[in-house]
Amino acid sequence: MKILVCISHVPDTTSKINFTENNTKFDPSGVQFIIGPYDDYALARAIELKESTGSTVTVINVGTAETEPTIRKALAIGADDAIRVNADPVDSFFVAAQIAEHAKAGGYDLILMGRESIDYNSGAVHGIVGEMLGIPSVSPVMKLEVDGTKVKMAREIEGGKEYVEANLPLVAGCQEPIAEWKIPNMRGIMSAKTKPLKVVDAKAVDSGIKLQKFELPPPKGAVKMISADNVGELVTLLKNEAKVL
Amino acid sequence: MAILVFVEAAEGKIKGNSLEAVAYAKAMGGPVTAIALGAVDKAELEALGKYGAEKVLHAKDAKLDQGIIQAYASVLSKALEDEKADILVLANSSLGTPVAARVAAKTGAALASNVVDLPNTASGFVVKKSIYTGKAFAHIELKSQKKVIAIRKNAAELKEVGGTATVTDYNPSLSDADFVTKITSTEKATGEILLPEANIVVSGGRGMKGPEHWGLIEDLAKTLHAATGCSKPVSDMGWRPHHEHVGQTGVKVSPQLYVAVGISGAIQHLAGVNSSKCIVVINKDADAPFFKAADYGIVGDAFDVLPKLNEALKGAK
Ligand SMILES: Cc1cc2nc3c(=O)[nH]c(=O)nc-3n(C[C@H](O)[C@H](O)[C@H](O)COP(=O)(O)OP(=O)(O)OC[C@H]3O[C@@H](n4cnc5c(N)ncnc54)[C@H](O)[C@@H]3O)c2cc1C
Ligand SMILES: Cc1cc2nc3c(=O)[nH]c(=O)nc-3n(C[C@H](O)[C@H](O)[C@H](O)COP(=O)(O)OP(=O)(O)OC[C@H]3O[C@@H](n4cnc5c(N)ncnc54)[C@H](O)[C@@H]3O)c2cc1C
Numbered sequence: 416m417k418i419l420v421c422i423s424h425v426p427d428t429t430s431k432i433n434f435t436e437n438n439t440k441f442d443p444s445g446v447q448f449i450i451g452p453y454d455d456y457a458l459a460r461a462i463e464l465k466e467s468t469g470s471t472v473t474v475i476n477v478g479t480a481e482t483e484p485t486i487r488k489a490l491a492i493g494a495d496d497a498i499r500v501n502a503d504p505v506d507s508f509f510v511a512a513q514i515a516e517h518a519k520a521g522g523y524d525l526i527l528m529g530r531e532s533i534d535y536n537s538g539a540v541h542g543i544v545g546e547m548l549g550i551p552s553v554s555p556v557m558k559l560e561v562d563g564t565k566v567k568m569a570r571e572i573e574g575g576k577e578y579v580e581a582n583l584p585l586v587a588g589c590q591e592p593i594a595e596w597k598i599p600n601m602r603g604i605m606s607a608k609t610k611p612l613k614v615v616d617a618k619a620v621d622s623g624i625k626l627q628k629f630e631l632p633p634p635k636g637a638v639k640m641i642s643a644d645n646v647g648e649l650v651t652l653l654k655n656e657a658k659v660l
Numbered sequence: 661m662a663i664l665v666f667v668e669a670a671e672g673k674i675k676g677n678s679l680e681a682v683a684y685a686k687a688m689g690g691p692v693t694a695i696a697l698g699a700v701d702k703a704e705l706e707a708l709g710k711y712g713a714e715k716v717l718h719a720k721d722a723k724l725d726q727g728i729i730q731a732y733a734s735v736l737s738k739a740l741e742d743e744k745a746d747i748l749v750l751a752n753s754s755l756g757t758p759v760a761a762r763v764a765a766k767t768g769a770a771l772a773s774n775v776v777d778l779p780n781t782a783s784g785f786v787v788k789k790s791i792y793t794g795k796a797f798a799h800i801e802l803k804s805q806k807k808v809i810a811i812r813k814n815a816a817e818l819k820e821v822g823g824t825a826t827v828t829d830y831n832p833s834l835s836d837a838d839f840v841t842k843i844t845s846t847e848k849a850t851g852e853i854l855l856p857e858a859n860i861v862v863s864g865g866r867g868m869k870g871p872e873h874w875g876l877i878e879d880l881a882k883t884l885h886a887a888t889g890c891s892k893p894v895s896d897m898g899w900r901p902h903h904e905h906v907g908q909t910g911v912k913v914s915p916q917l918y919v920a921v922g923i924s925g926a927i928q929h930l931a932g933v934n935s936s937k938c939i940v941v942i943n944k945d946a947d948a949p950f951f952k953a954a955d956y957g958i959v960g961d962a963f964d965v966l967p968k969l970n971e972a973l974k975g976a977k
Contacts, residue, residue, distance in 0.1 A: 428908050428928045432795040452909050507761070507771065533793050533908065537773050538752075542729070542761025551730055551841045554758045557902065571903055572727075572754045573670070573856055575848035581841040588758070591909060592902065623770030623804035627786055630797040632934070638941075638951050643960030646969045649940065650976045652956060657938040659860070659917040660884075660976075 416470040416561065416583070417521065418461045421514050421528035421540065422489050423451040423504075424482035428533065434629045441629070450485055452596075453529025457587075459594035460559060461527050462493040468561060471495050473521065477504045477513045483612070490607035491599035497610070502617035507535070511543035512620040519548060523584065525566070530555035530588040541588035551581045554588025662693045662715075662743050666736055666750040666759070667708065668727075669700045671850065676857045677751035677813050679711050684809075684816035685749045686712025687778055693717060695739050695830065697732060698725040702827055709825035711818065717743075717830035723839060727755045731838040733762030738832040740767060740806070752810045753856065760810045769806035776815050776935070793908050793931040812935075813856065813914045855904060858887035860917045861936075863906055865891040865929075867922020867943065867962055871899035876966040877921065883973045889913065891923045907932035922962045925950025942966070 426432065426446045433442040450458065461472045474489040476482050477500040486497045500513040518526050531538035538554070545552025557576065558569035561583070568579045568587065599607070641649045654660045663685040667678035674696075685692045694713040696705055698720070705716040719735050736759065740748055748763060750756045757773055764771035774790040776797065784801045787809060791798045802809075855861065862881040864874065874888075881888045888904060895905035906913055908928035918936035922943060923929060930953050933939065941954040944961050951957045958965055 426792070428793075428931070432792045434796070508765070511765070535791050535798075536793055537761075537771070538757040539761035539764070539771055539773060542733070542758045543765040545730070546733070546762045546765035549837075552758060552762065553729065553841065555754060570754070572846070572848065573854040573903065574852055575846065575901075575903060577727075577846040577848075578844045579841055580844055592896075623768075623802065624772070625801040625803055627799040627801055629791075630788070630799065632795075632797070635953060636955070638954045638957045640951075640957050640959065643958050643965050643968075646958070646965060647972045647976075649956055649958065649969065650972045653917065653938070653940070654976065657917070657955060659938045660973075 416464070416468055416525060417523045418464060418470050418472045419518050419521065419523040419526045420454070420458045420461045420472060420474045420489070420494065421526065422454040422458065422474050422476050422485065423529065423532045423534070424448050424476060424478050424485040425451045425532060425534045428452065432631070434631070438628045438630065439626070448485055450489060451529045451532050453531060453590050455596050456591055456593050457527035457529055457589040458489055458492055458494065459597045460589060462597060463594055464561060465493065473498065473523070475500065475514055475517055477502060477510045477617070479503060486612060487607045488599060490610045490612070491603040492597045493603060495610065497612040499612060499614045500617050501614050506622050506624050507537045507539035508543055509620045509622055511540045511547060513617055514540065515544045515547035516618050518544065525561070525583060526586040528586070528588055530590045538588070541586045545586040548584070550584050550586060552586040552588070553579055553581065555590045556587045557590055557593055559587055559589070559593055662691050662745045663688060663747045663749060664736070664740055664743055664745040665692055665694045665713065666748065666756065667694050667696050668751065668753060668755060669696065669704065670854065672701055672704070674700070674704050674708065675751065677753065680813065680816050680818055681749050681751045681811055682708055682711040682713050683818050684778065684811055686821060687816050690714070693743050693745065694825065695719065695736065697735060705827045706824045709822045710820045712821045713825040716825045716827045718827055719830045719832065721831070721834060723834060726843045728839060728841050728843065729755070729758045729762060730841060731834065732759045733766060734835065734838045735832055736763050737766040739830065746806050748808045750810055752812055757810055760808050764808040767806050768804065769808045770802040770804040771808045772800055772802060773810035775809050775811045778816060790935065794912060794934045795931065853885065853887040855887045855889055855906070855911050855913060858913070859915050860884045860886035861889050861913050861915045862886045862919045862921070863889035863891070863923060864894060864921050865923030866893050873963070874900065876962065880919070880966055880970050883970050891929055920950055921966065923950060924948050925953060
């Protein structure tokens with residue numbers, strides 16, 4: 416089986432988010448970038464499948480040269496090779512179009528990605544790729560087993576989960592607990608340096624959206640502390656001041 | 661031109677977040693045509709008129725009783741065409757969000773999810789969406805004529821405006837190719853308030869010490885008509901089911917009131933709750949970071965505070 420794993424290069428979950436240029440540009444200073452946590456689950460599951468079924472795992476990222484350390488990390492975790500589509504990922508549709516193009520050309524059976532990126536949180540790329548390729552897309556997937564050409568999945572729904580079956584090829588947007596995150600070991604890190612990373616030009620795609628500006632939420636006011644011996648006061652405040660009861 | 665709104669039902673009732681989607685479309689200027697797929701009570705659909713739907717299309721085919729992403733996307737795309745509607749509004753959900761993506765791809769529409777407010781149409785069509793998992797917002801212009809807008813809870817006020825909607829059967833032709841995904845079974849809590857829908861959420865963290873103490877969280881939730889949530893370690897350890905896990909890698913909630921008990925307030929947890937209107941933190945450590953993100957705080961032992969708080973709330977009713 417040929418597995419394609421889509422990884423985004425996103426600010427670490429502990430990052431403070433700031434903008435520059437009149438709130439029109441993300442400020443990367445002091446920000447550490449990581450493989451999206453959901454994409455990391457997808458990658459971990461792909462590596463497990465590689466080991467159990469003898470598959471190959473290719474990672475793909477749509478991004479400019481600064482994403483390469485993130486891609487190398489995915490190779491260190493165990494992917495066999497990588498594709499970087501050299502472009503700014505302007506929106507979900509653009510990213511999906513690039514992924515669909517390579518997924519088709521490379522004849523991948525299983526396309527795994529995160530349920531959503533943690534920068535734009537659209538939760539859209541899997542659906543768009545599925546639609547572009549005319550194959551099923553299932554998300555958010557918390558369990559995925561491959562049996563021949565049949566894929567059995569558990570999809571999280573509000574208040575529980577549903578069990579879903581479909582045949583390859585398909586796209587899945589992953590989340591925990593599909594697999595445990597994997598940490599690269601020394602051998603992985605060494606071998607990642609020489610694994611193939613192909614850089615390709617992006618296909619031109621019109622974007623239907625345009626960013627106008629970013630905005631940070633207003634700072635939080637000071638917390639009001641209430642004594643543990645006077646919980647009645649909290650009830651009064653919730654009722655009369657916050658008006659949420 | 662009509663705005664199409666996809667409404668979801670759970671346990672026979674239209675979901676609260678879908679009612680908000682109808683209200684959102686109405687506030688945009690309507691006229692609003694809602695569409696429901698699979699078995700839903702006719703009275704429930706007629707009642708969508710209250711929030712501004714003039715017409716409801718009901719695609720009743722039993723094949724649509726299950727939420728198959730591909731099939732739903734095809735039906736909604738067809739309905740947009742049949743209704744000559746340019747805009748689809750729906751609520752972000754485990755079904756709505758992936759369906760929205762496929763509809764956008766199918767119809768060439770510009771897509772925005774996690775939208776938190778009504779569009780600004782002063783120049784162009786600009787929506788405000790939550791990004792960086794609640795840490796920021798982006799104002800994005802949707803340039804295409806066709807648009808798909810997936811909204812978060814509280815993006816529009818639920819106002820009663822109208823009367824009864826006219827419900828008509830909608831029978832688009834369904835292609836077998838859209839049903840290659842099969843849902844073989846479903847495990848779902850019944851009679852529970854769903855986390856993303858809840859106006860009040862009571863969440864417990866590792867400070868609750870073990871699943872055997874969740875009765876305290878559940879009692880408080882019951883008194884408040886709240887949903888129950890938890891931190892990631894709590895679901896990782898299997899104390900609570902995964903769908904209750906709140907935060908960066910779990911459910912993002914935006915209730916009126918979020919009560920956090922025995923949760924330290926790691927940034928990844930806060931990412932899932934920071935759009936709550938009011939946050940109450942109960943923690944025995946006065947230095948717990950969560951207090952910085954809270955509106956009200958109590959420093960105390962959960963095992964002492966929770967029963968007292970529950971009694972005080974019951975007494976206040
Ligand atoms: C108006 C606007 C302007 C933007 N400008 C920039 C910019 O200038 N520079 C910039 O870097 N980003 C920019 N972005 C962010 C970038 O567009 C997102 O990374 C991209 O849209 C994917 O995010 P998503 O939320 O749509 O993905 P989702 O649909 O939430 O992602 C689902 C999954 O798709 C996969 N995926 C997502 N992105 C990629 C990727 N790039 N490569 C491979 N797989 C991926 C991941 O597995 C992810 O879990 C911008 C976004 C918007 C909306
Ligand atoms: C990539 C990534 C993603 C993550 N995503 C999430 C996520 O989505 N959601 C999430 O929650 N976490 C997430 N985490 C984990 C997060 O960093 C924290 O580890 C986690 O939130 C801590 O959970 P907790 O507050 O329950 O436990 P702890 O940090 O152990 O805190 C327990 C708290 O309980 C208090 N306490 C103890 N006893 C009592 C008592 N008797 N009465 C009252 N208070 C008491 C303590 O003072 C302490 O503050 C993520 C981490 C990473 C790296």
